[in-house]
Structure formats: structure tokens, C-alpha cells
Amino acid sequence: MVRRLTAATAVAMFAVVAATAVVAQSDVVKQRQAVLKEFGTLTRPVGGMLRGSAAFDLAAVQAALDAYIKGAKALPGLFPEGSGPGPDTDALAAVWKDKADFDARFARFEADATAARAAITDEASFKANMPGVLRSCGGCHDVYRQKS
Amino acid sequence: MTASAESPARVLAWDLPTRLAKWLLAALVGLAFASKYYGDIGLVWHQWNGLAILVLVVFRLFWGIVGGSTARFAGFLRGPGAVAAYAASLLRGRPQHFLGHSPAGGWMVAALLALVAAQGLTGLFTSDDIVVYGPMTAVASDATIASASAWHQRLYPFLLALIGLHVAVNLAYSLFGRDNLIAAMITGRKPAGSFVDRAPATPGAIGRALACLAAAIAVVFGGIALAGGDPFP
Numbered sequence: 001m002v003r004r005l006t007a008a009t010a011v012a013m014f015a016v017v018a019a020t021a022v023v024a025q026s027d028v029v030k031q032r033q034a035v036l037k038e039f040g041t042l043t044r045p046v047g048g049m050l051r052g053s054a055a056f057d058l059a060a061v062q063a064a065l066d067a068y069i070k071g072a073k074a075l076p077g078l079f080p081e082g083s084g085p086g087p088d089t090d091a092l093a094a095v096w097k098d099k100a101d102f103d104a105r106f107a108r109f110e111a112d113a114t115a116a117r118a119a120i121t122d123e124a125s126f127k128a129n130m131p132g133v134l135r136s137c138g139g140c141h142d143v144y145r146q147k148s
Numbered sequence: 149m150t151a152s153a154e155s156p157a158r159v160l161a162w163d164l165p166t167r168l169a170k171w172l173l174a175a176l177v178g179l180a181f182a183s184k185y186y187g188d189i190g191l192v193w194h195q196w197n198g199l200a201i202l203v204l205v206v207f208r209l210f211w212g213i214v215g216g217s218t219a220r221f222a223g224f225l226r227g228p229g230a231v232a233a234y235a236a237s238l239l240r241g242r243p244q245h246f247l248g249h250s251p252a253g254g255w256m257v258a259a260l261l262a263l264v265a266a267q268g269l270t271g272l273f274t275s276d277d278i279v280v281y282g283p284m285t286a287v288a289s290d291a292t293i294a295s296a297s298a299w300h301q302r303l304y305p306f307l308l309a310l311i312g313l314h315v316a317v318n319l320a321y322s323l324f325g326r327d328n329l330i331a332a333m334i335t336g337r338k339p340a341g342s343f344v345d346r347a348p349a350t351p352g353a354i355g356r357a358l359a360c361l362a363a364a365i366a367v368v369f370g371g372i373a374l375a376g377g378d379p380f381p
Binding site: 040043044046050051131134137138147 | 188
């Protein structure tokens with residue numbers, strides 16, 4: 001009887017641990033998607049300014065750059081081994097196959113965004129410096145994101 | 149027919165609007181590649197380029213109904229029997245001689261137009277989720293944008309392959325075949341001879357071409373505006 005109870009407890013504990021791991025994994029997917037979604041939301045008005053369809057707004061540009069700098073620090077840690085590829089994520093297997101390159105791209109992105117944050121003071125410096133930062137986004141999507 | 153070997157008589161094969169549309173489309177498709185890879189990051193140039201391509205394709209559809217005789221779809225889109233007969237004559241080494249498109253060439257034209265149109269249409273709904281938002285993305289669902297963006301990229305290698313085949317076949321035929329197709333598409337004329345189709349071609353009126361162009365501009369820009377999109381990137 002006692003032995004059976006011990007076994008049942010062990011099974012239950014294992015189930016809890018396993019379930020926690022699964023939840024943690026889907027949490028990490030949700031977390032990185034939230035960071036990247038925020039990038040998208042903050043970048044959209046910046047795109048309008050670059051295309052000339054929206055007025056230049058330094059505060060909005062700085063908000064986007066600040067989000068890039070903060071997000072680029074966090075993102076490499078939000079792609080742990082086993083958190084993709086899968087049905088809930090567009091991350092391709094290449095992320096984990098070339099993790100060093102993947103992480104290095106975020107480091108470069110962070111450095112570019114930091115430099116641009118300091119360099120951009122007006123519309124002219126915005127148009128000169130912002131495209132270089134944003135090219136990293138598409139460059140990474142091309143290699144590491146599923147095209148749906 | 150009294151064509152001498154030195155200066156053979158030349159007959160009209162392609163009217164001016166057909167030739168202009170053809171070479172403009174070729175140039176714009178080439179520019180679309182350039183504007184994608186070397187253009188501005190917001191792809192504003194690429195989007196104008198795509199809109200111009202759509203206008204030309206719609207123009208060509210109208211011109212294929214009311215244009216010059218060799219430009220008309222009813223004339224050059226032939227059934228499987230005609231395609232098989234042409235293929236058989238090609239395999240025998242004596243291809244049937246056409247003033248306009250051969251049955252194989254006609255379907256190549258249709259395939260190229262269809263693929264270019266598909267690229268233009270999917271492009272309207274394409275976004276990179278970063279700074280590029282096509283004219284119709286404002287009113288399209290996320291799912292539509294994701295699928296159109298994927299198709300816009302997926303069709304690209306097929307378009308490249310089809311263009312490669314089209315160019316290679318025309319070069320080969322112009323070098324080794326019965327007449328210089330590339331020169332004919334530039335000058336509009338071919339040396340007189342015996343053709344399977346009616347020669348010379350009847351040109352379409354310039355005024356009618358201008359009307360087709362105006363209608364095409366109205367269809368593309370009016371269509372985007374009516375559908376709720378922003379036709380001016």
C-alpha cells in the first residue's frame with residue numbers, strides 16, 4: 001500500500017514537472033513573440049516616416065530604438081533548445097542549427113540600434129541611419145523565420 | 149511574291165502598341181528586381197514599379213481582345229491539337245512558320261502574363277512585417293497578408309525560370325531558326341514568306357491603344373481605391 005502510494009506520488013510529481021516544462025516552453029514562445037510583435041508595432045510608424053507618408057517624430061523613433069536595444073538583449077535567451085520548430089512558432093530549425101550566428105545577429109542589431117539612438121537627432125540623420133538598423137530585421141527573417 | 153534574296157519584302161508582324169507594351173513590361177520586370185534588391189528600404193520604388201506592371205498587364209489583356217491581329221488572344225492561344233502539330237513539326241526539324249506567336253510561343257506569352265500578374269496582385273497584399281506595407285495591406289487580414297507575402301516570394305523563382313526559358317528559346321530560334329524573332333519584335337516586321345497564320349498583320353489603331361491604356365490605369369488605381377486600399381505608395 002505504502003509502496004503503491006509512493007509510486008503514485010512519484011508519477012504525479014513527474015507529471016507536474018513535465019507539465020511545468022511544457023508550460024515554460026510555450027511561455028518562452030509567447031514571450032519572444034510579444035517582444036517581436038512590439039518591434040513590429042513600434043516600427044510601423046517609423047516605416048511611414050521613412051516612406052514619407054508620415055511626419056518625422058523623434059520620440060517615436062527613439063521609442064522604437066529603445067525597444068530594439070532592450071529586446072535584442074533578451075531575445076537570444078528566449079530561443080532555448082527545444083522551443084521550436086513547432087506548430088506554435090514560425091522559428092525555423094536553422095535557429096538552433098546556427099545558434100551562434102542567430103545570437104550574433106542580435107548582438108549586431110543591438111549595437112546598430114545603440115549607435116543609431118545616439119546618431120539620430122533630426123530627420124536627416126534619421127533617414128541616414130535608420131535603414132541600416134532595419135535591414136537586420138528582414139535579413140534575419142529571410143533565414144530564420146518561416147514564410148507561412 | 150517576288151522577294152529577292154538581297155532585299156526580301158518585309159511584312160508587318162507586330163504593331164507598335166504590342167511592341168511597346170512588350171519591351172516596357174520586360175524593362176519594368178527587370179527594374180522590379182533592381183528595386184527590390186537595391187531600392188529604398190520601404191520599397192516605395194518597387195511598389196510603383198509593381199503598379200506600373202499591373203497597368204501594363206491589364207493593358208495587354210485589353211489589347212489582346214481589341215488590338216492588332218497578332219496581339220489577339222483568340223488568334224494565338226490555340227488548342228492542344230495545334231500545339232501537338234507544332235511540337236511534331238519542331239521535332240521533325242521543320243517547325244511550322246508563324247507570322248505571330250507559334251502555338252508554343254502563344255502559351256508562353258499567356259504563362260508569362262499570368263505569372264507576372266500573380267506577382268503584381270500578391271504584391272499588393274505583401275508586407276515584410278517591418279516597414280513594407282503594400283497598397284492593399286491596410287484593409288487585408290493578417291492571414292491574407294501572410295499568405296500573399298509568402299506567395300510573392302514563392303512565385304519569384306518560377307518567374308525567373310520562365311523568363312530564362314523564354315529568353316533562351318527566342319535567342320536560339322533567332323540564331324538557328326527560320327527568322328529573327330527578336331529583331332521582329334523590335335522593328336515589327338518579318339521577311340515575307342509563307343506563314344501558317346494570316347500575313348501581313350493588321351495593326352491596332354493608336355487611339356484605341358491609348359483608350360486601352362487609360363482604361364488599364366483606371367482599373368488598377370480605381371480598383372485599389374474602390375477596394376479600400378491606398379493606390380499611391
